[in-house]
Amino acid sequence: MRTTFHLKTLAVAIATLSVASMANAAGLDRSGQDVTAFFQDGTYAEAVYTYIDADVSGYDSANVNPGQNDYERGNKTGDIAESYDFFRYGVKTDINDTFSVGVLYDExxxxxxEYTQSNFVASNNPQASGGALVADGVAPQTAGAIALAESTAAGENTNVEVRSQSLTGILGMKFGANKNFQIYGGPVAQRIQSETKLRGLAYGPASGYTSTSNPDMDYGYIAGFSFSKPEIALKAALTYRSEIDHDIEISETYPIAAISAIAGQGGDPSTVPVPQILAASTQVNNYKITTPKSVNFDFQTGINPTTLATAKVRWVPWSDFAITPPLYNEVSTNAARPDGLNLVEYDDDQWQVELGLAKRVAPALAISGTVGWDSGAGDPTTSLGPVDGYYSVGLGAKYNVTENWAVSAGGKYLWFGDAQGALPTDKIVADFEDNDGFIAGVKISYQAR
Structure with a gap:
């Protein structure tokens, strides 16, 4: 016998629409760190799969002189956003009418x-590139160094990949005359790794830079407060996640470091074989990355016996976040920049808002719709993620297969904010406009009250 939708459970119908934050929308945000599985009644479990495909394309800058910041529209970059997918899992149960426990996994x-064309691809003819730089007003010595750096990675593409996994344990305690209030918290284990390749004349002397950060596991915590009023399907929760400090082993190869050292000793770098330059410019060090804290607010309330309204708000202080690899930072240090440069940094904090309505249209079927907005993390932004937030619309449905099992599915369409891609030196190297993407998700859930 199929179960019917009760007002207080309609929120599950739109959950699959809220599982994904676009990775390039603000900083490195990807999953939105959703915790709503923990607020479901009784024993609850879910498995969510999300697929994201974005079209992020623009133009590089015809100005490749590292000493001049003026942007000049150049060639098309092609679509640089790679499609990706990820999973989220959650399980929660009530020990008694006071205590609940749960475990959540997300990414x-x-x-x-990845750039596959334009000035973000290392030239197969670095000598011609050096001549073009001289013609563009770059000093011959600098142009020669850039051309030699290009030759260490001839034909290779600029690309970046960052992956993370998070496991959260939660213990909640209800209190109040009707157990309407709850405090909750617990430990968070987080694993992160990354790989970066900077290629092409867009990066000037930094062309050829490569870094690989080994996987690192470290720990933080989650804490929050919630209120519920089941008779009107009202649930509200405020959740805080702490920063997590990672001490990561990183291997960096920066050809310009070896080229500069050889030239500084009176040698001719152009006579040194490329493998020798790469070996001399590789270091393995440890450095710190602090993934940002965040605050999520989740709210739902019944409008009538078959309709539910929801709201989600998320804040992440990306302006406090930076990636500062040791060798990259050391090479960029000079009299004008005594502290060197960060490889990645952001100017603004992220605000994300999503509003939704869910409607029961049959005893075992509910449909839902959402609208959303993401502020982005500033413009200009890093050339490795040139999007300044988005607007979104979404549709979804949930079908109760049995009394306990349900399947949800949904999708979102996103309009990305225009952004210019900048180097850490603030030089504008690309311009991205009129881009979009979509998200598709499916969820299987089990609930027993």
Whole structure:
């Protein structure tokens, strides 16, 4: 016998629409770190699969002189956003009418981008590139160094990949006369790794830079407060996640470091074989990355016996976040920049808002719709993720297969904010406009009250 939708459970119908934050929308945000599985009644479990495909394309800059910041529209970059997918799992149960426990898994932060054309691809003819740089007003010595750096990675593409996994344990305690209030918290284990390749004249002397950060596991915590009023299907929760400090082993190869050292010792770098330059410019060090704290607010309330309204708000202080690899930072240090450069940084904090309505249209079927907005993390932004937020619309449905089992599916369409891609030196190297993407998700859930 199929169960009917009760007002207080209609929120599950739109959950699959809220599982994905676009990775390039603000900083490295990917999953939105959703915790609503923990607020379901009774024993609850879910498995969610999300697929994201974005079209992020624009133009590089015809100005490749590293000493001049003026942007000049150049060639098309092609689509740099790689499609990706990820999973989320959650399980929760009530020990008694006071205590609840849960475990959540998600992939909170990530990036996947690759340039396959334009000035973000290392030239197969670096000597011609050096001549073009001289003609563009670049000093011959600098042009020669850039051309030699290009030769260490001839024909290779700029790309970045960041992956993370997170496991959260939660213990909740209800209190109040009707157990309407709950405090909850627990430990968070987080694993992160990354790989970055900078290629092409767009990066000037930094062309050829490569870094690989080994996987690192570290720990933080989650804490929150919630209120519920079941008779009107009202649930509200405020959730805080802490920063997590990672001490990561990183291997960096930066050809310009070896080229500069050889030239500084009076040698001719152009006579040194490329493998020798790469070996001399590779270091393995440890450095720190602090993934950002965040605050999520989740709210739902019944409008009538078959309709539910929801709201989600998320804040992440990406302006506090930076990736500062040791060798990259050391090479960029000079009299004008005594602290060197960060490889990745953001100017603004992220605000994300999503509003939704869910409607029961049959005893075992509910449909839902959402609208959303993401502020982005600033414009200009990193050339490795040139999107400044988005607007979105979504549709979804949930079908109760049995009394306990249900399947949900949904999709979102996203309009990305225009952004310019900048180097850490603030030089504008690309311009991206009129881009979009879509998200598709499916969820299987089990609930026993």
């Amino acid at each position: 909170p932060f990530g990036a996947a981008a």
